[in-house]
Amino acid sequence: xxxxxxxxxSEGRVLPNNIVKIDGFLNxxxxxxxxxxxxxxxxxxxxxxxxxxxxxxxxSGIPLATVCAELFGVPLLFAKKAKSDNIEGGLYxxxxxxxxxxxxxxxxxxxxxxxxxxxxxxxxxxxxxxxALSALCDIVRQSGARLAGIGIAVExxxxxxxxxxxxxxxxxxxxxxxDRLSDGKISFRE
Amino acid sequence: xxxxxxxxxSEGRVLPNNIVKIDGFLNxxxxxxxxxxxxxxxxxxxxxxxxxxxxxxxxSGIPLATVCAELFGVPLLFAKKAKSDNIEGGLYxxxxxxxxxxxxxxxxxxxxxxxxxxxxxxxxxxxxxxxALSALCDIVRQSGARLAGIGIAVExxxxxxxxxxxxxxxxxxxxxxxDRLSDGKISFRE
Numbered sequence: 065x066x067x068x069x070x071x072x073x074s075e076g077r078v079l080p081n082n083i084v085k086i087d088g089f090l091n092x093x094x095x096x097x098x099x100x101x102x103x104x105x106x107x108x109x110x111x112x113x114x115x116x117x118x119x120x121x122x123x124s125g126i127p128l129a130t131v132c133a134e135l136f137g138v139p140l141l142f143a144k145k146a147k148s149d150n151i152e153g154g155l156y157x158x159x160x161x162x163x164x165x166x167x168x169x170x171x172x173x174x175x176x177x178x179x180x181x182x183x184x185x186x187x188x189x190x191x192x193x194x195x196a197l198s199a200l201c202d203i204v205r206q207s208g209a210r211l212a213g214i215g216i217a218v219e220x221x222x223x224x225x226x227x228x229x230x231x232x233x234x235x236x237x238x239x240x241x242x243d244r245l246s247d248g249k250i251s252f253r254e
Numbered sequence: 255x256x257x258x259x260x261x262x263x264s265e266g267r268v269l270p271n272n273i274v275k276i277d278g279f280l281n282x283x284x285x286x287x288x289x290x291x292x293x294x295x296x297x298x299x300x301x302x303x304x305x306x307x308x309x310x311x312x313x314s315g316i317p318l319a320t321v322c323a324e325l326f327g328v329p330l331l332f333a334k335k336a337k338s339d340n341i342e343g344g345l346y347x348x349x350x351x352x353x354x355x356x357x358x359x360x361x362x363x364x365x366x367x368x369x370x371x372x373x374x375x376x377x378x379x380x381x382x383x384x385x386a387l388s389a390l391c392d393i394v395r396q397s398g399a400r401l402a403g404i405g406i407a408v409e410x411x412x413x414x415x416x417x418x419x420x421x422x423x424x425x426x427x428x429x430x431x432x433d434r435l436s437d438g439k440i441s442f443r444e
Contacts, residue, residue, distance in 0.1 A: 093367040094330040096323045123312035127330060130320040133286045140284040140317060147355055165337055177283040 065105050065239040069252050071098070072218065072240055078248045082220070090217060091124035091189050096131060102239060103132040106187065106215040109237050114183040115212050117141050119204065121171055121196045125188040128217060132187050141177050143203055146170040156206045158199035163192070171199040173207075180208035191216040191238060194225025201234065213237065221253050255295050255429040259442050261288070262408065262430055268438045272410070280407060281314035281379050286321060292429060293322040296377065296405040299427050304373040305402050307331050309394065311361055311386045315378040318407060322377045331367050333393060336360040346396045348389035353382070361389040363397075370398035381406040381428060384415025391424065403427065411443050 077085040089095040115136055120129035121143045133140035146157070146169075155172045162169040178184070186200050197214065204211050212235070219226045219238035222245070229236050244251040267275040279285040305326055310319035311333045323330035336347070336359075345362045352359040368374070376390050387404065394401050402425070409416045409428035412435070419426050431443040 087364065088367070089329075092332065092334065092364060094320070094323065094332070096320055096330055097327070100324070122314075123316065123332070123334070126313065126316040127320045127332075130284070130286055130317045131324070133284065134290070134321070134324075137287070139279075140286055141282065142284070142313070142317075144282065144313070174277065174282060177278070 065102070067101060068217065068240045072242075073250055076250060078245050078250065082223070082245055084218070084220065084242060084245065084250065086218060091127075094127045096127065099128050099131045100135070102128060102217055103135045105239055106132055106185070106237075107135055110185055110213040110215060112183065112185075112212045114210075115185050116182045117178065117184050117209075119143065119173075119178075119184050119186045119200055120188055121145075121200055124190065128189050129187040132185070132215070136185070139177075141173060143171040143173045143200060146172045156203045158202040158206070160195040160199040162195060169196075169199075171196070171203065173203050175207070178203070178207040178209055182207065182209035183212050184209045185212045186214040187216075188214075189217045191219040191226050191236075192223040194229055197225065197229065201229075211235065215239075218242065255292070257291060258407065258430045262432075263440055266440060268435050268440065272412070272435055274408070274410065274432060274435065274440065276408060281317075284317045286317065289318050289321045290325070292318060292407055293325045295429055296322055296375070296427075297325055300375055300403040300405060302373065302375075302402045304400075305375050306372045307368065307374050307399075309333065309363075309368075309374050309376045309390055310378055311335075311390055314380065318379050319377040322375070322405070326375070329367075331363060333361040333363045333390060336362045346393045348392040348396070350385040350389040352385060359386075359389075361386070361393065363393050365397070368393070368397040368399055372397065372399035373402050374399045375402045376404040377406075378404075379407045381409040381416050382413040384419055387415065387419065391419075401425065405429075408432065 118133040216238040221241040241253040308323040406428040411431040434441040
């Protein structure tokens with residue numbers, strides 16, 4: 065999506081350790097009107113009328129997923145990070161390694177809000193190694209719901225998470241795939 | 255707001271330890287269309303045309319704050335929970351006690367996204383003892399921005415956080431204030 069790539073180039077900052085900071089419109093300060101244009105693109109890519117839920121993981125995927133849920137006219141479900149001492153029953157759980165936090169994170173979602181009657185579109189703002197996304201896919205699998213697709217705003221292609229999921233047959237589409245960061249320059253996959 | 259009170263009564267569940275679970279439309283599964291009606295109510299309550307930013311705290315306040323930002327036509331800024339080993343410079347920081355997590359939580363926001371030129375409306379889904387909200391107010395104070403108001407969906411009045419902030423002169427409005435939970439029955443403040 066050209067509009068998104070342009071905005072990444074003009075506002076994104078390349079930091080050490082392959083970090084691209086896009087926190088001026090996507091995941092700290094959030095330009096909600098701009099997210100709406102991303103949601104419209106997802107609507108074109110995933111026109112499946114059977115979609116019943118948008119699923120994301122807390123926290124930074126929530127603004128984009130909220131705007132998508134509004135546009136698709138379905139509820140949003142966000143998987144929560146478990147508080148270690150407070151996991152109740154009636155939950156789907158999926159454990160993953162968070163590279164951001166440098167520790168294991170367990171994502172949870174209440175069983176009553178996801179079932180085999182659901183068709184799910186997963187939405188997230190960022191995809192790098194894909195650990196949070198794998199947890200979301202695992203939760204969909206546990207629930208018996210059908211996965212209609214996975215829509216990502218920005219994928220760091222060089223970290224391999226997206227290509228691995230595509231090789232596994234996941235219906236994954238990213239609006240911008242960054243393939244290289246060198247000397248502060250951002251190169252996108254064609 | 256009658257519509258919200260009705261929905262709390264029909265779908266909320268009272269659990270032990272004064273917990274009201276409203277996770278079927280507000281903060282786990284999220285009815286975004288319904289949140290829009292809450293946002294419209296906040297627009298009536300806080301018509302200040304000078305508002306430049308909606309501020310909330312991750313994670314569960316983000317859906318409502320996103321919908322508000324869209325309606326007010328301004329960006330959303332969400333304060334993040336600090337990852338202990340990863341606090342950079344250039345940040346507003348406010349430490350608070352999280353009763354949910356049973357530990358100290360530090361909220362952070364980048365200095366570049368909040369300044370004395372801003373007029374801020376704080377939005378959150380829930381207010382109990384008010385610790386996260388105090389951290390948000392503290393961040394606004396540090397930034398020199400003007401606080402236009404604080405809009406809360408559901409306040410647990412009996413936990414005192416809201417009344418304390420009102421006594422401090424904070425421009426706080428909650429759309430539904432729960433004053434009592436007894437025998438599974440929810441009583442609202444008139």
